[in-house]
Amino acid sequence: MNVHRLAGLALAGVVAVSLSACGSGIASGDSGLFRRNAAAAPAQETAETRQRAASQRAAQDRTVRGQTDSSSIFNLFRNGDNPNTTVEVNKYLWVAAQDVLNFLPIESVDPFTGVIVTGFGTPPGGGRAYRAxxxxxxxxxxxxxxxxxxxSSGGGAVDPGTVRAIEDAILTRARQLRIQDANL
Known part of the structure; x- marks a missing residue:
């Protein structure tokens, strides 16, 4: 009986201490106005009091705009992304990459993120298959x-010079496409 009573008192003490920690400060509405000495003049605000008031106003503004920093389990189910956000991809580089690597079969294309994934293919006049x-x-x-x-098809690393040559070919083709559009 004594062990159960001691455990109950300990639990009650922990709960009391936890709840007392939650009841002080600006968030609970205790701004310190009622603890102030009646003889103290209101004009004698300290810098700390002004800082607390400014941070409280900023927190209220964020709450009104819906930009609270707090998180909860329900935020997992909300779509907080801005639907009007667009990812910009250079159209000349996009088309030039497809033109230069037209011998490779395209496996997936995502114009919103700017990723083109190709399958294995052999370049004209070459003997080794590549994917890009x-x-x-x-x-x-x-x-x-x-x-x-x-x-490469062998799974080995490709020479950095080859990668650089393909990047240069794509950039050159993109510049050509841009010049063609400017002439229209």
């Missing part, structure tokens, strides 16, 4: 916007 993954990651017609990854 092309990533167009920026709307600028720039070398930094294009990433090409090659894999």
């Amino acid at each position: 993954t092309i990533y167009v990651q920026d709307p600028a017609l720039d070398a930094r916007s294009l990433k090409v990854a090659l894999q």
Whole structure:
């Protein structure tokens, strides 16, 4: 009987301490106005009080706009993404990559993320089969916007010079396509 009573008292103490920690501060509505000495003048605000008031106003503004930093289990079921967000892909690099690597069969294409995945194919005049993954990651017609990854049929690494030559061919073709559009 004593063990059960001691465990019950310990549990009650833990609950009391936990609840008392939740009841103080700005969030509970206790801004310190009622603890202030009646003789203290309201004009003698401290910097700390002003800072707390400013942070409370900022938290209320975030809550009103729906941008709270808190998370809950229900956030897993909400779609918080902006549906108007678009990913921009350079159309000249996109088309040029398909033109230059037209001997490779396309396995998947995702224009929203800028990824083209091809299957194995043999280049004209070549004896080794390759597969490529092309990533167009920026709307600028720039070398930094294009990433090409090659894999040979033997599973070995492809010479970096070959990858660079394919990237150069895609960039050259993209510039040609852009010049053609400018002449129209």
